[in-house]
Amino acid sequence: MRIAILVPEPDYPEPWDWTYDAEAAALARHGASVEPLPWTDPGDLSGFDLVLPLVAWGYHHHYGPWLRLLNRFDAEQLPVANPPSLLWWNSDKTYLTQLAASGVPTVDTVEVDKLDNASLAAAAERFGTPELVVKPPVSASAAGTHRIRVGEPIPAAERGRRMMIQPFVSSIATEGEHALILFDGVHSHTVVKRPKDGDFRVQPHLGGVTLPSSPPPGAVTLAQRALAAAPAQATYARVDIVSDHLGVLRIMELELIEPALFLEHAPDGGDAFSRAVLRAARTATAESPR
Numbered sequence: 001m002r003i004a005i006l007v008p009e010p011d012y013p014e015p016w017d018w019t020y021d022a023e024a025a026a027l028a029r030h031g032a033s034v035e036p037l038p039w040t041d042p043g044d045l046s047g048f049d050l051v052l053p054l055v056a057w058g059y060h061h062h063y064g065p066w067l068r069l070l071n072r073f074d075a076e077q078l079p080v081a082n083p084p085s086l087l088w089w090n091s092d093k094t095y096l097t098q099l100a101a102s103g104v105p106t107v108d109t110v111e112v113d114k115l116d117n118a119s120l121a122a123a124a125e126r127f128g129t130p131e132l133v134v135k136p137p138v139s140a141s142a143a144g145t146h147r148i149r150v151g152e153p154i155p156a157a158e159r160g161r162r163m164m165i166q167p168f169v170s171s172i173a174t175e176g177e178h179a180l181i182l183f184d185g186v187h188s189h190t191v192v193k194r195p196k197d198g199d200f201r202v203q204p205h206l207g208g209v210t211l212p213s214s215p216p217p218g219a220v221t222l223a224q225r226a227l228a229a230a231p232a233q234a235t236y237a238r239v240d241i242v243s244d245h246l247g248v249l250r251i252m253e254l255e256l257i258e259p260a261l262f263l264e265h266a267p268d269g270g271d272a273f274s275r276a277v278l279r280a281a282r283t284a285t286a287e288s289p290r
Contacts (some may be wrong), residue, residue, distance in 0.1 A: 001032045001281045004048045006258075007055040015285075018023040020055050026270030030278060041067060047183035051080045053087065056258045060140045062151040066091065067251035079284030081277065082256050089231050090256040093137045093164060099251060102229045105222065106251040107166050107242065111137065115154060115163040123165040124150045126146040131168035132159060133200070140258075147200050160237070169252075171243040172200050177252060180215055180223045180239045181261050187223070189266045190215040208273035216241070218249055226251050235280045236261065236273065 005024065008016055024034040039045065039056040051073070059066040070091075073084040074102040080087075089095055093109075100106045108127055112119040115134060124130050134154075146155055147168055176194035180187060192213035215223075223239035238259035240252040263270040 001049045001278055002047065003027060003032050003034050003277065003281065004037050004042065004045060004051045005034060005055060006042060006051065006053045007036045008057045009038050009040040012058050014057065016055050016057055019260045022263065022270065023052075023054060023273065025275045026263055030271075030274040032274070032278060032281075039069065042069075045078050046076070048268060049079060049285055050277065051078055052236075052277065053080070053082070053257055054259075054261075057140065059257070060136075060143065061093070062136050063091075063138055068274070079281065081280040081284070082237075083232045086230060086232040086234060086256055090139060090254060093135070093139070093253065095230075095254065096164075096251070099226055099229055099254075104226050104229050104251060105248060106226075107169060107244070110165050111162070112165060113162055114160045115158055115165075116160070117150075117154065120148070120150050120154070120165065127167040129167045131170075133166045133168050134163050134230070137162060137164050168200070169242045169244060169250075171245075175243060176213075178213060178216055178219060178241045178254075179210075179260075179262070180219055180241065181266070182223060182227065182234070182237045182239065183272045184235060184279070185224055185233065185237075186228055186272065187215065187220045188272045189262070190219070191262045191265055210262060216243070216249060222249050222251065226254055230254065230256070235276050 005020060007020055020036060027034050045051055070084050070087055094111050096106045096109045110123050120132060123132060130150045133147050143159060173195060176192040178190055178192050180190050182188060191208050191210050192211050193207050193208055200283045219241050226239060227234055227237055234256050238255040241249050242252045243252050263273060
């Protein structure tokens with residue numbers, strides 16, 4: 001099987017080989033030929049049995065080209081996993097409101113067209129807390145994400161922007177954020193991501209740490225329930241879950257485009273990942289009109 005993994009553009013500032021290398025090595029152990037291609041200019045993809053956007057980091061900085069790439073996937077009927085319909089849906093974090101509407105417990109979220117003091121005050125009243133988090137609906141790596149109290153100045157770069165507002169979840173600083181990794185809907189392994197002291201953002205480039213963990217009781221069921229509510233089946237998924245102030249587990253995010261899968265913490269070394277990907281490749285080959 002010949003597989004393309006989409007990776008960042010050549011001048012992307014953050015290291016990404018640590019996640020690509022683990023994924024490519026796991027697939028190679030199962031006999032696949034793997035090639036990294038920049039998602040911004042991947043070239044001819046017709047010769048691949050499967051295209052994985054697994055390391056398409058930075059798409060939120062070039063959202064127009066990203067959406068055009070998704071259109072290309074559809075127009076050329078390319079074999080892509082996760083499928084383009086799922087990538088479209090997951091590209092904008094307002095999917096959280098859709099999950100909530102379908103009854104999946106998520107972190108409370110409101111979307112505003114233009115972030116201002118009034119919208120913050122209204123969200124604080126709705127959530128019953130003055131401590132809020134604002135973030136862009138199209139974002140990654142905590143870009144544009146801020147913790148803010150009602151009455152504090154809104155960061156100039158975010159004022160007037162389309163944004164999401166959520167209550168600040170204090171358990172992130174104490175318990176961390178659990179990330180469950182699933183392949184074809186089956187739980188593989190879990191890590192816990194914790195911020196550095198005094199912060200709430202768990203990303204490694206911001207000082208966060210990632211450790212192997214057991215999933216909290218009920219977390220696997222919640223993750224599978226959230227994935228079942230998505231518009232298509234995910235070959236790979238990372239489901240980020242937190243506990244609210246009452247100890248209720250809630251979905252923070254579904255990462256279905258380019259999540260770090262932390263295969264170094266997978267008990268099987270990534271075998272379940274490889275089997276799911278190769279299964280998707282075989283299915284795509286069987287269904288290909290070409």
